Amino acid sequence: MAQKILEVKDLRTYFPGRNEVVKAVDGVSFEVYRGETFGLVGESGCGKSQTCRSILGLLKKPGRVVGGRILLDGQDITHLKEKEMRKLRGKKMSVIFQEPMTSLSPVLKIKKQLMEVFDDTPMTKAEKKRKAVDLLRMVGIPSPEMRMEEYTFQFSGGMRQRAMIAMALGARPELLIADEPTTALDVTIQDQIMKLINSLKQELDMSIILVTHDLGVIAQMCDRVAVMYSGLIMEMCDVVTLFASPRHPYTYALMSSLPDPGNLGARLNAIQGSPPNLAHLPEGCPFWPRCTECAEICRHLRPEMTEIAPGHSVRCHCLDKTAGYRGLIDVPKAKGGVALGKDTV
Amino acid sequence: MKRYHPADETRARKHRLPAWAVTPTFILGVVIVVIALILAIFPAQIAPYDPTEVVITARTKAPSPEHLFGTDNYGRDIFSRVVWGTRIDLSIGFFGVLIPLIVGSIIGLLAAWYGGWLDSLLMRISEIMMAFPFTILVIAIITILGTGTINLFIALWLVGWMSYARLVRAEVLTLKNSEFIEAARVAGFSNARILLRHVLPNVISSSIVFAASDMVMCMLTGASMSFLGLGVQPPTPEWGAILNEGRTYITYASWMTFFPGLVLAITGVGLSLLGDSLTDILRRKGR
């Protein structure tokens, strides 16, 4: 899986205001390989959604990419014109948003919206319709011929998300960007949608960027993960390493603040304070005011990403202190790496 | 330790007008309205002549340093009449809106809060009344009550409350199920306290903003009624009535209509600009 589908280099997305600049994304670099699921995890306002919107060319005003480059399959798409971007979206990359109701049109039938996906391809109406039925069947909507004559408000939340996925996958994109695809759903439905995305990924041989705030979803879906905090990637590695031996104090703090069946009823190790305002980031490392390992240098100098092991980069000054961190899981020592949990269905 | 807190800036600006609110529109609106208010409050100091004093020797004089806006066919100084008229016209605008604002808000509040037949009844009444054009309705009511300043006010009040009732009702309906109202109910507060302390302050601002633009409407309607001879009666100086009197002489004494009309238009524009700016400020603050 050496081939890169997407490369993001030092991306900076700012929202200039009258008196201040909100630095939503402030120097983010990562790549996504073919066939992998790449997770972006972080709290609200950490810049994970704005990173995705920058890639998709869907930034809301007054947001603007002010630096860095985005390469999709080797092609620089950073400052592509809207018209060319529109061609790429749908064909090469697609998106699923958190709230399907706002991304689907309430006044058009599902059928109409699905058939629009094929507008660029020469096809007869009947063919388009058959394709649309196939799509709905693929995402597990029962009796698709009937359901496609309905409107979105007649669909339940889970069904809407399925319809949304069907639309996103219509043109068989190579890269799917899923922005909190399960957050608005109930756990049992979330389970179904995660299962669906995983199986479709295999079937269609896609790469996925999965944006979420839920470490559980990351653990269940991703191959590699980047942990974001206030517009920066703090830690990036494969998912097993992240859960077995996190090295950034923020990652570690997030994991230890979770309730754990092992220490029921005990006080949780809460992270003090709240995330910083992106227009007034503290000097130095943005996490230092809340960090337990904070040293003098952290308050003045922003740390750089350091590769501490092949494929494991961390942005922290105190790597010697964090070496002893133990994650949520133990990895059995095995030769030739560890196999990810199989999606037993 | 320099630690940012989002509250720091909002706190500082809490009671000051934010910089973005002070637009040219806003400034122009304020200037016009302030001048109009000064005229309305101190007409005796500003007007050089008695507005009703008939001077036969000075009939239909064109504008001159003595008579800025000229004189009318009775020799009355038009400038003085316009200045004194400001008081009446602004009062029509202000009081014509104030009573509907208060009464309509209370009605809307009660209708939305208690719902049921009270709500249905009030909303049906307002729907029926809204089916008629505003001006026609005012004329109809004055025709029944008879002409005169007091009856003009009554007509404006009877017609005006509906907009406020509907506005407040809609706001209360969205607020009614919000969690802080539930919290107030869980706290066991009486309905009166919940309505006055918790609901009203959160719904009234949009009505007040609407009132600012409604004042223009009301003032113009008042002037129109007087122009038609249904409102303020001559010789009381009122802009609409002055226009009506000057109507006959428009071909050779156009100053009799031109200046009062101009003042009426400028005041209307000023109030509108101010109302628009207020709407804008409220909308952006509400975000």
Added chain:
Amino acid sequence: MAKTQFDFANASRLVEVRDLCKWFPLKRTIADSIARRPVRYVKAVDHVTLDIFRGECLGLVGESGCGKSTLARTIIRLYRPTGGEILLDGTDIANMSDRELRPLRPKMQMVFQDPYSSLNPRMSVRSILSELLLYHGIVPREKVNDRVIELMGMCGLSADYADRYPGEFSGGQQQRVGIARALALQPEFIIADEPVSALDVSIQAQIINLLGDLQEQLGLTILFISHDLRVVRHITHRVAVMYLGNVMELGPTEELFTHPLHPYTLVLTKAAPVMNPLNRTREYAIEGETPSPIHMPSGCRFHPRCTRCAEICRKEAPPLREAAPGRFVACHRPLEAGT
């Protein structure tokens, strides 16, 4: 706070819910009235029976639309029940008027989900808290200010914040104000309706710790509503599982999580994503979605999605019965303990 083992045998009942129903009538069209069609209802809460012991933290879990919020709002009498009894300390409050309820209100308070919209945006923290204290005469007028500061301190808010408005706080701080408000009237019983689900992950732990500490210090009884089972397992003593307006299972938290009796409880407890990339099993995932509460399935409400569904489940609704001491389940074919 170390969740202590709760001694149910010697605990007294603070709240007893008996056969409680809350049905919302659907809007009728004129055609419906002319055709004399019967009024249809959304049965949000349908014959729920539940005891809440003094000093316990009872969890109430279920998916959206299962009626958990409606149940909470009916117990605290934001809604008037369609039927049934709510005994608070032995007094039935189900049909009391607002006026009769007023003196009882301080006994039970509520913490809301959305910390921002649960605070009046035009009142400072000080005025929110002192209004409550004065209205119910909790402390004499000259002591109100001290008490406000004390309450804020209990909830981890600096006294400097007293004159700030809700919009000037972060989400976590707003929720602390919400908790301080609930505590102002010195209640015995607090309903916390999804108190952390609107907060960021790093803030959730702070609020959960705060609730735990307060319960221990003040001996509060808490009804904790959440869809996050990890959190519920962490802080509650007992859990009630709701589905389509019914309680499906009720029992001590650990037993219920480790050995669920109801098939739905099993599905729900296994559906939350496991924090382990080496363990990606989906064997418990179920198909289908919660049916609409207007068209209730016959018999057991869960039967269309249940893997253990039998003939009797389609016909008869199973009552909530005590399957083992302290463990209640509404199922014809419950899972064996240990499955």
